[in-house]
Amino acid sequence: MTIKESILPGATLGMLGGGQLGGFFAEAALRMGYKVAVWDPDPNAPAKRFSHFPVTADFEDSSAYESFTNQVNATSLEWENVPVYLTEKMESDGHIVRPGSNSLELAQNRIKEKAFLKTNGLPVTDYETINDPNELENLLLPLPWIVKTATLGYDGHGQWQINDQEEVQTAIDAMGTGGPWVVEKVVPFMKELSVVVSANGDGTLITYPSTENLHWEGILKTSISPARIEKSVDLKARELASTVVRFIGAQGFFCVELFLLRINDPSKRDSTPTS
CATH class of the missing domain: 3.30.470.20 (ATP-grasp fold, B domain)
Incomplete structure (x- = not known):
């Protein structure tokens, strides 16, 4: 978006996801003179306290999609686990989404x-990818490791630190079937x-x-x-x-x-x- 295409105060900015980061966004937008629409499945999502147009529905809900997109002039993302298919549909329908689907898909995997x-x-730490927890037993990557789910993990969720070979089996038992995973060498x-x-x-x-x-x-x-x-x-x-x-x-x-x-x-x- 160039300066000529700027969305000026008075317009409505959309936020997909209504967590605390979306709340910070909404507070700043209100101070600048914007209106805010927040779409989140949680009726008590924090950002909705500052929203002129709160939408409470699953992201698959077609009527919620119409309600939200009819209100907004441009949309941003509260966090990286917003469904890519949703932003792709918005873009294909001509709506402004920043950041867009390509970067979202990259960041959530x-x-x-x-x-x-x-x-x-x-620069990135040494790592390996695995599809089965039992692959940990044969990895050549030097310990210690942090094992993370490829998707959806955040704030320590979906992560296991393995400091020595004795902890490998404990991690295997805890990981379940939610792969694939990335195994990072601890830095x-x-x-x-x-x-x-x-x-x-x-x-x-x-x-x-x-x-x-x-x-x-x-x-x-x-x-x-x-x-x-x-x-x-x-x-x-x-x-x-x-x-x-x-x-x-x-x-x-x-x-x-x-x-x-x-x-x-x-x-x-x-x-x-x-x-």
Whole structure:
């Protein structure tokens, strides 16, 4: 979307998903003079507190689709697990969705995401993919590992850390049949960083200062912005995040998460289209 195509205040912005990130989006939009429509199956989704047009229905609901799309001038995504088929239909019907289906499909599948990063020469931790938990017994990847479901895992859900060979069977028993999975070699990192990148589609990228993330038991507890890092590290992280988004080639706002392995060496972890 170029400046000439900008959606100006007074218009209605749509949000697919109504979690807390959607709430932040809606609050900011209201302050700028926009109206907001939020579609989420949960009637108590947090973002609906700020919505002029709340829609409560499954994403497969055709009448909800018509109700939502008739209200909005442009739509964004609350998180990466919004169904791709929904955004594809919206795009095919001529609706503006930012970020779009291609980047959404990439972000919600860890195997596709890591293959994309590796193919484009971007730094990513060593990993293997498996379709059966029993494959863990024969992996040549050095321990320790973190095993993650390829899809739908978040905030520590769908993840198992394996520190030594004795823990392999315990993980196999816990994983069940929800594959495939990606097995990552644990990276001893100094900090986890996030960089928000805005891409307008004509090659212009804007980055925001790095944020430092602190986790407890796999769940994000605190974000510190700006991150407690040297300016040179911040610039390198922002440059790397911009490179990731440039390769993705889509419009919208993206949050790229990175590990700082040592001074001046951020290593890419994953990328999440975000509102």
